[in-house]
Amino acid sequence: MIRGWAVLTLLLxxxxxxxxxxxxxxxxxIPKIYHAVANLSALGEKAIPQLEARxxxxxxxxxxxxxxxxxxxxxxxxxxxxxxxxxxxxxxxDRNVIELLGELRTKTGLAIALENLLGEEKMPEIPVDFRDxxxxxAFDAICKAGNVSILMDNGQIMLYQGDYQELPRFxxxxxxxxxxxxxxxxxxxxxxxxxxxxxxxxxxxxNPVAAPCRFTAPVxxxxxxxxxxxxxxxxxxxxxxxxxxxxxxxxGAVSMLQLLPPSSGSEKISVLRGxxxxxxxxxxxxxxxxxxxxxxxxxxxxxxxxxxKSDGFTIKVGxxxxxxxxxxxxxxxxxxxxxxxxxxxxxxxIVLKGGETTRCFISPSANKDAAEVTVAFQPLHLQExxxxxxxxxxxxxxxxxxxxxxxxxxxxxxxxxxxxxxxxLK
Amino acid sequence: xxxxxxxxxxxxxxxxxxxxxRVAAYAQQLREEAxxxxxxxxxxxxxxxxxxxxxxxxxxxxxxxxxxxxxAFNETLGSSYGxxxxxxxxxxxxxxxxxxxxxENGAGVTFHKNSLDLSQKYALKLDDIxxxxxxxxxxxxxSIWYFPSHDPIYLNGGLVSAKPRVYYGPVMIVMDRxxxxxxxxFEKIDNEYLxxxxxxxxxHVAPLGPTGRVQLTQVTDDxxxxxxxxxxxxxxxxxxxxxxxVGQTVDLTGLRAPSAESKKIxxxxxxxxxxxxxxxxxxRIEIQSENPTAVKEIDGAVLxxxxxxxxxxxxxxxxxxxxxxxxxxxxxxxxxxxxIEFIAAGDARRxxxxxxxxxxxxxxxxxxxxxxxxxxxxxxxxxxxxxxPRGSVIKNVPFCFKDVELK
Numbered sequence: 001m002i003r004g005w006a007v008l009t010l011l012l013x014x015x016x017x018x019x020x021x022x023x024x025x026x027x028x029x030i031p032k033i034y035h036a037v038a039n040l041s042a043l044g045e046k047a048i049p050q051l052e053a054r055x056x057x058x059x060x061x062x063x064x065x066x067x068x069x070x071x072x073x074x075x076x077x078x079x080x081x082x083x084x085x086x087x088x089x090x091x092x093x094d095r096n097v098i099e100l101l102g103e104l105r106t107k108t109g110l111a112i113a114l115e116n117l118l119g120e121e122k123m124p125e126i127p128v129d130f131r132d133x134x135x136x137x138a139f140d141a142i143c144k145a146g147n148v149s150i151l152m153d154n155g156q157i158m159l160y161q162g163d164y165q166e167l168p169r170f171x172x173x174x175x176x177x178x179x180x181x182x183x184x185x186x187x188x189x190x191x192x193x194x195x196x197x198x199x200x201x202x203x204x205x206x207n208p209v210a211a212p213c214r215f216t217a218p219v220x221x222x223x224x225x226x227x228x229x230x231x232x233x234x235x236x237x238x239x240x241x242x243x244x245x246x247x248x249x250x251x252g253a254v255s256m257l258q259l260l261p262p263s264s265g266s267e268k269i270s271v272l273r274g275x276x277x278x279x280x281x282x283x284x285x286x287x288x289x290x291x292x293x294x295x296x297x298x299x300x301x302x303x304x305x306x307x308x309k310s311d312g313f314t315i316k317v318g319x320x321x322x323x324x325x326x327x328x329x330x331x332x333x334x335x336x337x338x339x340x341x342x343x344x345x346x347x348x349x350i351v352l353k354g355g356e357t358t359r360c361f362i363s364p365s366a367n368k369d370a371a372e373v374t375v376a377f378q379p380l381h382l383q384e385x386x387x388x389x390x391x392x393x394x395x396x397x398x399x400x401x402x403x404x405x406x407x408x409x410x411x412x413x414x415x416x417x418x419x420x421x422x423x424x425l426k
Numbered sequence: 427x428x429x430x431x432x433x434x435x436x437x438x439x440x441x442x443x444x445x446x447x448r449v450a451a452y453a454q455q456l457r458e459e460a461x462x463x464x465x466x467x468x469x470x471x472x473x474x475x476x477x478x479x480x481x482x483x484x485x486x487x488x489x490x491x492x493x494x495x496x497x498a499f500n501e502t503l504g505s506s507y508g509x510x511x512x513x514x515x516x517x518x519x520x521x522x523x524x525x526x527x528x529x530e531n532g533a534g535v536t537f538h539k540n541s542l543d544l545s546q547k548y549a550l551k552l553d554d555i556x557x558x559x560x561x562x563x564x565x566x567x568x569s570i571w572y573f574p575s576h577d578p579i580y581l582n583g584g585l586v587s588a589k590p591r592v593y594y595g596p597v598m599i600v601m602d603r604x605x606x607x608x609x610x611x612f613e614k615i616d617n618e619y620l621x622x623x624x625x626x627x628x629x630h631v632a633p634l635g636p637t638g639r640v641q642l643t644q645v646t647d648d649x650x651x652x653x654x655x656x657x658x659x660x661x662x663x664x665x666x667x668x669x670x671x672v673g674q675t676v677d678l679t680g681l682r683a684p685s686a687e688s689k690k691i692x693x694x695x696x697x698x699x700x701x702x703x704x705x706x707x708x709x710r711i712e713i714q715s716e717n718p719t720a721v722k723e724i725d726g727a728v729l730x731x732x733x734x735x736x737x738x739x740x741x742x743x744x745x746x747x748x749x750x751x752x753x754x755x756x757x758x759x760x761x762x763x764x765x766i767e768f769i770a771a772g773d774a775r776r777x778x779x780x781x782x783x784x785x786x787x788x789x790x791x792x793x794x795x796x797x798x799x800x801x802x803x804x805x806x807x808x809x810x811x812x813x814x815p816r817g818s819v820i821k822n823v824p825f826c827f828k829d830v831e832l833k
Contacts, residue, residue, distance in 0.1 A: 181610060183610075184607070185605060186607075188833060189589075190587070190590070190603070191587070191589075194833055
């Protein structure tokens with residue numbers, strides 16, 4: 001019966017929607033391929049049977065792209081609270097980097113603070129011209145044009161004047177990968193024959209609206225040098241750990257891709273392709289404080305001690321310290337120990353007087369009675385800062401208008417692809 | 427057997443009767459390049475009685491002077507340094523258990539040797555060699571490997587460690603690994619060659635640890651090319667450890683990689699700095715079971731036992747707080763397991779182990795916890811004895827590795 005419905009759906013679904021996009025998957029241009037993947041994913045659940053039928057007949061990369069599109073459709077229904085990525089078109093020649101990033105923030109909601117860029121008295125106008133770019137692709141293009149370096153710290157994007165690095169990059173959805181460096185090493189430890197290794201450092205950055213809760217180590221599915229040698233490591237039985245120096249790192253945003261050394265004389269890696277699996281929030285318990293008096297923001301002392309109960313969790317505003325830019329919550333539950341609560345992923349949003357948004361850094365810990373969740377926030381005050389550029393006086397403490405805290409109670413795995421072509425080996 | 431034991435005992439005690447021929451033999455070896463370094467090492471560590479005899483012999487004045495200086499220097503290190511425990515085996519077959527027990531008794535160590543067949547017999551002929559070398563010789567014969575920096579040492583059967591090693595007095599330096607690295611950051615290329623050494627010492631020797639600074643006189647591959655870069659970049663800062671650990675690594679950096687056609691590193695020669703306390707202050711604290719706290723004033727510092735509380739069923743934790751008059755002293759202070767001894771009922775001595783350490787350089791304080799195991803008798807010890815290392819003296823330890831294969 002189910003098979004019958006699937007066949008019927010396949011017959012009813014317009015073939016011409018998939019066909020041209022599927023052809024684009026065979027392109028040699030990476031942006032075109034992943035644009036096609038995104039458009040196939042946007043076709044929704046009805047396209048899944050056709051995508052999977054095509055994947056069965058396809059080979060190599062194309063099969064992987066079709067399967068990725070099908071997986072993306074399935075994951076989309078399970079991910080809550082993560083908006084679909086927007087594509088941006090921008091053309092300008094008469095605005096500086098702050099103005100351009102300001103516009104990008106308005107168009108996409110990308111949480112970026114620009115304080116570090118405001119010291120310059122006069123910023124040059126820079127030309128930008130891009131079409132149908134993801135938010136991070138547009139962001140990177142503006143930073144490149146304005147020579148602004150991008151760092152990701154504790155899940156937040158940081159910007160610094162100068163030193164933009166021209167690194168191999170890949171953009172997908174709310175995510176952005178870049179290769180930092182690679183290391184060819186030969187180690188003799190006198191216990192076994194000298195071992196040669198080739199490692200590439202890869203960093204994942206993301207739009208804070210789609211911040212992963214957890215990471216797993218990236219998987220490389222294809223790696224070829226320009227001499228045609230596959231650089232994939234052969235599958236290996238787990239080696240007994242007998243060396244105290246062999247400390248495995250926790251998977252995170254920065255990882256080392258372990259490959260075989262390229263052939264001698266090779267000048268580039270032709271293809272480096274794989275995926276990074278991240279856990280994203282699926283269900284969460286959210287509470288908010290400070291919504292009662294709409295006319296004016298509540299005093300910090302009025303927020304302290306407020307308690308909200310939701311789905312078995314009791315969340316109390318422990319301390320509000322605007323001068324220190326932080327709020328501390330006590331979170332408890334009859335079903336969970338404080339230590340277990342502190343291991344759950346948390347998300348927070350703090351809005352300041354006048355609706356000004358902030359970006360938040362969260363650090364949970366546990367004491368005897370409750371998990372203590374410290375939320376440090378940083379205002380994104382774009383307009384005020386622009387007016388007061390060059391003013392060294394410390395700003396007055398911010399006034400908090402609304403606080404929202406979410407506890408992620410279930411996560412959804414999502415495979416984020418990466419692909420690089422023609423990476424030069426100097 | 428009794429005579430042999432007496433001879434061995436006399437050898438270990440530096441008996442003047444047996445010392446004279448040994449000094450004469452080593453003085454002779456000073457003339458040969460192949461044996462010079464080893465002979466000098468032995469003469470230095472036989473100490474002042476050997477120097478008196480050596481001065482009567484025909485020895486090159488420069489060599490004699492350097493031996494005299496090092497003996498005098500070693501004496502300034504007091505109880506923190508001492509000659510190596512030496513061992514001799516006459517070539518008669520003995521079982522592995524007996525051979526290892528001789529080392530354990532002579533050097534005051536305990537090996538973990540559960541997986542070894544201790545009844546296997548081996549014949550070793552070794553004359554007057556230090557503890558680490560003796561242990562390595564036994565391990566070579568019996569196919570045993572171990573991590574020298576573990577305390578206690580676990581002896582594992584199956585293979586022999588091929589890591590090159592050199593010995594100097596009570597110190598052993600192991601060449602742990604060679605790392606050739608080419609790092610490309612898409613902007614620049616960094617080529618690095620690194621030789622990682624592991625420095626360990628005998629149990630009766632108590633340095634604060636290596637400083638990480640090394641003076642290299644020669645690093646060459648078998649094509650004759652020097653691997654030392656000029657100028658050599660300074661080594662990175664070493665993290666300030668709170669605990670005196672048993673063995674530590676020292677990285678030889680600022681090197682270039684051996685030539686592509688080379689198969690060996692011909693020579694790695696130099697000295698590494700080993701830091702010792704300038705003096706050690708002994709402190710005794712008698713424990714009042716109803717109020718186990720105390721304050722002891724020592725020269726330039728105050729040691730406070732803040733609490734000594736039972737921890738579940740196995741023992742108790744003592745919390746100490748040291749406040750130095752000169753805050754700079756807190757910055758480099760380290761304490762080790764051998765610095766704390768608990769005296770239990772019946773004068774049973776038990777070593778403590780260090781739990782946590784913390785320092786506040788601005789306030790000149792160093793806090794640490796020392797754990798005591800009562801071994802079944804649920805009562806606090808009657809006394810705690812501490813050795814508080816103070817100040818710093820650098821001893822340069824020479825090393826020379828030859829013909830290291832680049833496999």
